[in-house]
Structures are given as C-alpha cells and as structure tokens.
Amino acid sequence: MELSSLFLAGKGSALTSFFSTAFLVVFLPFCLVVYSLMPRRGKKYFLLAADCAFFWLISGKLLVYLLPTALSMHYFGLWLDKIQSETKLLLAQTEKAERKTVRKRQQAVQHRILLLAVILHIGVLFALKYSGFAATNVNTLLAHLHIPVQLVIPKYVMPIGISFFTLQALSYIVDVQRGVTKADTNLLRLTLFISFFPQIVEGPICRYDQTAQQLWDAKPITY
Structure with a gap:
C-alpha cells in the first residue's frame, strides 16, 4: 500500500477509525513527534494545524x-456577553423595585x-442529515394519496464529525448564556476546542470550561 493512498483528501476513511494503520502508525506518531519537538509557544498552533489537516484528510x-x-459560536458568545x-x-x-x-x-x-x-446550528445539521430522508417519506405519502407532486430529494455531502462539533459548539453557547463560562474573545482557542482531532470523530462532547484552556496551554508531553 502506498503511503499517499492513506491520505487522499476527501477519501481519508482510514483515518476515521482510531485503530486504523493510517492513524496509529502514521498520523498520530507524526503529531506526537512534532508536538514534542515544537517550542512551547508554538505547540497550540501546531495542534490547531493538525486538527485542520486531520479534518481535511477525512472530509476534504x-x-x-x-x-x-x-x-x-464565537460571535454568539460575544453577543450574549x-x-x-x-x-x-x-x-x-435601576431602582430596586424595577430590577426584577x-x-x-x-x-x-x-x-x-x-x-x-x-x-441555526441544529437546522444545518438536520438539513444535511435528514432532509433527504424527510423528502423521500413525503414523496411516498404524496404517491399514496395520488397527489401528482414530488419533492426534489436533496443530496448533501456531510462532513464527518458534524454532529460532535455542532453539539459541542452549542454546549459552549449555552454555557455562556447560563453564565457558566465567560465568552471567549480568542477565535483560535474556540476553533481548537471544537476541532481537536482525537475527539472530533467519535466524541465525547467536551465542556468548554473543562478542556479549552488545557488545550490552549499545550503543555509538554510527560512520560
């Protein structure tokens, strides 16, 4: 097997499993080595670049x-803040009597x-994942009712991991609205938070206040 065949943009299905040869033998070791050699100040930017590269390899x-x-999520957070x-x-x-x-x-x-x-976020997720299914069922119902109308069945190409990063983005917005976390003004830190490659394909959905700053701190690997 040629090494290049493992990383063909848009066809990187081998990387979607963390037990694949492409991930365990090539991508992950490469990231660990480069991350370890990278100066402390550049580690977080390498992580972000690795996340984008991983996503591009599996989804083009x-x-x-x-x-x-x-x-x-960045601008919704700032708006709420x-x-x-x-x-x-x-x-x-305001006077005390009117504060309520x-x-x-x-x-x-x-x-x-x-x-x-x-x-906005769930709408996009629903449109990509279920609009074709919904249109097919509506067409079936219309046919049974002998109504000469057929909906066009949309065919969208879905990025891998969209459910995880969409729900993770929403969890951040909800936490800002509830006052659990402060809105982050750093767009790169937010992007790193939702795109971290070890969890974007299979989860879990992480909380912002528990993971974002740890990723951004990008501490050296200890053994």
Whole structure:
C-alpha cells in the first residue's frame, strides 16, 4: 500500500477509525513527534494545524463546514456577553423595585439569541442529515394519496464529525448564556476546542470550561 493512498483528501476513511494503520502508525506518531519537538509557544498552533489537516484528510473541502461553526459560536458568545454586561449596567442604574422587570426583559433577549443559535446550528445539521430522508417519506405519502407532486430529494455531502462539533459548539453557547463560562474573545482557542482531532470523530462532547484552556496551554508531553 502506498503511503499517499492513506491520505487522499476527501477519501481519508482510514483515518476515521482510531485503530486504523493510517492513524496509529502514521498520523498520530507524526503529531506526537512534532508536538514534542515544537517550542512551547508554538505547540497550540501546531495542534490547531493538525486538527485542520486531520479534518481535511477525512472530509476534504468540507472543512468549510467547521470554520463557520467556529465563527458562529464565537460571535454568539460575544453577543450574549454584551447583553449580560448591559444587564449588569442597567441593574446598577435601576431602582430596586424595577430590577426584577429589567432582569426578566434582558433574560428574554438572551433566550431569543440562544434560540437563534440553536435553530441555526441544529437546522444545518438536520438539513444535511435528514432532509433527504424527510423528502423521500413525503414523496411516498404524496404517491399514496395520488397527489401528482414530488419533492426534489436533496443530496448533501456531510462532513464527518458534524454532529460532535455542532453539539459541542452549542454546549459552549449555552454555557455562556447560563453564565457558566465567560465568552471567549480568542477565535483560535474556540476553533481548537471544537476541532481537536482525537475527539472530533467519535466524541465525547467536551465542556468548554473543562478542556479549552488545557488545550490552549499545550503543555509538554510527560512520560
């Protein structure tokens, strides 16, 4: 087997299993060696580059789905953080008797932002994974009812790991809305958080406050 055949962009199915030769013998050892040799300040950037390379190898140009997800969670987090800061300022300037009303109004704004984020991310996930299935069933029903209408069945190509990184992005947005974590202004750290290659294919779905900073700190490997 030629080494290049293991890493053909868009056809890197061998890498989707962590027990494959491509992953255990080539990709993972390469990353460990380079990471170990990399200066401390460059380790996190190498991790991010390795994540993007891994995703490109298994999904090719479908990498474009991952990057907008990172941008979306970044800006939704900043939007929620802005509303929370405004809420604190308004409460400080409001009479005690009216604070409950102000707090309730601002919470409603946050809930609408969160709902928009959920609709956007889950909507894309649903469209990619289930729109074809839904259209096929609707066509079957229409045929049984003798209605001469047939929906066009969409055929989307789905990036591997989309369920994991979509739900992980949403978990971050929910945590920001609930005040569990502070909105991150560092887009690269957020991208590293949702694209970390050891978990993007098979999970688990990680919490931002438990993993993001550890990844960004990129400590040396100890044996």
